[in-house]
Amino acid sequence: MSLYDDAVLVLKSYEDQPELRQGYLDHLAEHGEAALWKPCTAGHLTASALVIDPERGRVLLTLHKKLQMWLQMGGHCEPGDATLAAAALREATEESGIPGLTLLPGGPVRLDRHPIPGPCTQHLDTQYAALAPADATEAISDESLDLRWFAYDEVADVADTSVVRLVQATRARL
Secondary structure (H helix, E strand, O other): OOHHHHHHHHHHHOOOOHHHHHHHHHHHHHHHHHHHOOOOOOOEEEEEEEEEEOOOOEEEEEEEOOOOOEEOEEEEOOOOOOOHHHHHHHHHHHHHOOOOOEEOOOOOOEEEEEEOOOOOOEEEEEEEEEEOOOOOOOOOOOOEEEEEEEEHHHHHHHEOHHHHHHHHHHHHHO
């Protein structure tokens, strides 16, 4: 199965956010495989994962180097990614430096379509949640200015509404 086929199946089985979900499916239908890759200037799917430590009631956010915003880990799909879930897990592992992350079962937690600086116009982010192992120690990657654990109730003070909604949806899934 191709990454494109996986993306279509994942989105067809995602039951929340019906209008946005359909928008993602329409984008895939219109742009085909190109909709998964960075060169698609009409927008492309991305995969992200909120790293969460439910036992301590906290999430790990990255201070994104280019955007200078606190965000979940994530980014572009790569040719070696077999699935959107694998892309999200790879991104979370690379950007957090934490080995042994596992995705929360049940597929994506949320979808988030947001504008980005050109030449591409938008990211169609497929958002997962990744559970951190009990002994997790983070390590800053080249893509981050900082990594920091935030208590659930601190996220709204540092991050935008898309991250706050992702935390809420992840907690509801737990």
